[in-house]
Amino acid sequence: MAVSDVPPPDEPMSIAAYRHRWPTGAEKVELLDGTIVFYGAFDARDAQTAALVYPGRRVRINLEGGIEVHPAGPPRGIWAEVAT
Numbered sequence: 713m714a715v716s717d718v719p720p721p722d723e724p725m726s727i728a729a730y731r732h733r734w735p736t737g738a739e740k741v742e743l744l745d746g747t748i749v750f751y752g753a754f755d756a757r758d759a760q761t762a763a764l765v766y767p768g769r770r771v772r773i774n775l776e777g778g779i780e781v782h783p784a785g786p787p788r789g790i791w792a793e794v795a796t
Contacts, residue, residue, distance in 0.1 A: 734758035734779055748781040749774075 718729045730736050737758075738750040750762075754777055762779050763771040770782040 734761055738779075746783055750779040750781075751776070752779075753777040754779050 718733065719726055732753065734750060734752070734754050737752045737754065740751045742749045742751075748766075754773060756773065759771045759773050759779055762781060763769075766781045768784050770784060772780045772782065774780050
């Protein structure tokens, strides 16, 4: 199942969709230099959802497809080089 294939809202969630959506699709979660990193294969919809959960913080999809939840303001430390 592709990440974008999600059942309509009025249908039950499938196991395949459950395994690929944020936060249930996260392979692991780490806290690095004050930044929460959810590892997995996520897309912009997942980042938008994460932004609602962490209001005021900067949410980005990294090059590996993971979600990063940064503190407000410019990137710091090891994450200053991360491109999206």
